[in-house]
Amino acid sequence: MTPPGSTSTPSAAPSSPSSSSPVSPSASPADDALTLTITLTGNQVSPNAERFDVRRGQTVVLNVTSDHPDEIHAHTAGDGFTLAVQPGKRATGRFVASDAGSFEVESHESGKVIAILNVR
């Protein structure tokens, strides 16, 4: 396991898989989507390594605000999902949790774990 707070080489995830196109905040999320409201402040993250249960095939929506430029990495069974964040501007992205397993969502700058998605 990568230790908490480590800054290991980030995933080789391409930054624009097909499912990563940011959507505008006004777009209505899928009915049963899991929405994570994420705040990045300095090197603190909120939620802070919180566990979430996700159903296979469920959409995960990330709503992110940050006070610094950062990148959110959501690990998946494939190449992963990346969302760039600019300070003061809310970024929204979504991906489908299509494979079972336990996956981390983390901030690239701080290397901190935001959420652990347990996909069943």
Added chain:
Amino acid sequence: MTPLHGIGSRQDLPLPFSYVLIGAALALALSFVVLLVAWRRPRFVGISGVALPGLSRMLTSRPVTTLARGMVLAVYAWAALALVAGQDVLTNPVFGFVYVWMWVGLVPLSMLLGPFWRATNPLRTLHRGLCRLARIDPNDGLLTLPPTVGVWPAAVGIGAFGWLELVQPDNTALDVLRLWVVGWVVVLIVGAVIFGDRWIGAADPFEAYASCVARLSPWRWTGDELLRAANPLANLTGWSPPVGASGVVAALLGVTAYDSFAAGSWWIARVQASSLPATVWGTAGLIAMILIVWATFAAAAAAMHRDRRDLDQPLADFPRLLAASVVPIVVGYAIAHYATLLIVEGQRTAISWSDPLGRGWNVFGSAGLEVNGAVFDHPTAIAVMQLTAIVVGHLVGIVAAHEQALTLVRPDAALRAQVPMLVVMLGYTTAGLLLLFAP
């Protein structure tokens, strides 16, 4: 665990809590059954098994040992090429080679092939080659290693590898890994020049780990010359572990337990909210976990020593001899924690193995293959496998401890004297299940 941050990013789901309860109840019930129903006299004393003189002669013959050592050395040389001249990316196979093939792969390898690791250890081959060039006997050193040293250096080495794997920042950066590999080779080879090749057995964390697991294989060498096929349980209980073996098993169990513990959201959240660097927490947590295992084990062994059969037997003999019975628990933990990692990341390493320098080579024809991650699509099967590994490890461990207690303890106190060790082992098993539940 995923040392390969970013490529080993898919992890096992937490073990369902019902499985934890079932596993703990099973372990408890089995413990009582073994204590009350199992044999009352040592059963595996003396050498057992079927002698295989023909196979022994073949395996110890010059061409076979030379070929096996040469092949293993070639595998390491290939990994060294990736380490020295490869690219600093996660598709460099050296990361998977060290963290998955070596550290995790040595468990199934040693269970299947017995002391294969020791027989083909590339450091021994390297040292032997150097000695041949210098025309000296590999056994001879400049100094004699005191017998009290035992395998304590290897116990420290296992803790150090755990630190590299779980605490070291950027442990999948090439520079970092290079530094560690150079340290490992220098300490082992220079030590072997000073103390003779006995140092490699004393200090190589991989060989020490593999040698423990080899005792769970059906292969038993007597006098390094005659191979016997034996009941693994007799193989294990017939083992007289080296001085410091309790440190080796405590470090192994502690590292694996910390790996699980540190992946849990409770620990991550606290470390991330703290103003202290994560390395400080990681170091303290890892050391604490190893010390907890070692202290509880040593205390249980000391409790058994009070009822010793031979009044002259020193206290230190007990944790050393009983360390053998912790080996199945170590192996059960390792299988439960790392099986999916070995399957999935092991494949990824095999694929990148064809292209160590990242130049588009396909030397072994594996470069075009895709990782099959289908094992993760069966979370229930994974959970059952984890539960089985932990409970079977516990069962074999307590049976081995029972057998050893019968030889070490006064007959009238044989049952009572086992209770503290049984409780401690039950604690390891329950903790192992809870740690799998927590992440």
